[in-house]
Amino acid sequence: MHALLRSQVGITLLETLIVLALIFTLCSLTAPALGRWQARFQEKTEIRTLVEAFQRARSEAARRNCDVLLALTLADEHSGGGFQILARDAEGRSVPIHDLHRLKALSLVGATFSGAPHAGFNHRGLPLGLGGSIRLEGRRSQRSYRISQNAGGRVRVQ
Numbered sequence: 001m002h003a004l005l006r007s008q009v010g011i012t013l014l015e016t017l018i019v020l021a022l023i024f025t026l027c028s029l030t031a032p033a034l035g036r037w038q039a040r041f042q043e044k045t046e047i048r049t050l051v052e053a054f055q056r057a058r059s060e061a062a063r064r065n066c067d068v069l070l071a072l073t074l075a076d077e078h079s080g081g082g083f084q085i086l087a088r089d090a091e092g093r094s095v096p097i098h099d100l101h102r103l104k105a106l107s108l109v110g111a112t113f114s115g116a117p118h119a120g121f122n123h124r125g126l127p128l129g130l131g132g133s134i135r136l137e138g139r140r141s142q143r144s145y146r147i148s149q150n151a152g153g154r155v156r157v158q
Contacts, residue, residue, distance in 0.1 A: 039140040042105035047157055049101065050083065050134070050147055054119065054155045057085050060097055061121035067128065069094065070119040072111040080139055081108030103136075106145070110135035119149060127153045 053070055061068035067088040075081040085098035113119045114129025122128055133148040146158045 036141070039105065039138065040143075043138045043141065043143065043145070046103055046106045047136070047145060047147065050136075051155055051157065053083055053085060053098070053101070054147075054149065056098065057119070058121045058125045058153060060085065060087060061123060062125040065123045066090075067123065068097065068121050069128075072108060072118055072134065073100070074111065074117070075103075075107035075109055080104060080106055083108075105139055106136045107139055108134065109137050113149070121153070125153065127151060 057068045057070045064087055069086045069088070071084045071086050071094075073079075073082045073084075080103035082100050082102040084096060084100045086094040087097050089095055111117050111119075111132070111134045113127075113132030116129065116132075119132060120128035127149060130151045131149045131153075133146055136145040136147070137143070138145075147155060148158065149155050
């Protein structure tokens, strides 16, 4: 009679093991998707950084009243490439405004701006040429991206 009145409290070891097995299974199924998501997030962050570098170079050209270049370094077997913002002083020398930024998630595979490997802006913030584009590839995802600048200075990601 006492056994019927007593209520069960708590969970058994078997129930705990079943819940842990379910959690482990769900984690193992979502881990590959999480890795792909993280790679795409890093790629998009670096693309935003490059677009912001265009905007900063343009505003620095107008602020400093001189030509400002966005110098691009293409990828090689050791790095994904990078970019640096340089201002041209009165003697025509290039003075760094922003240190070299190396790309980690993307590879900079090509850049053409009116025949030059860099983008630039004049003292009014207008492009130095007719525009151009940068070709990028994801180092892990193999996705291709293109950042283009038109003759008016508008930057687009494709």
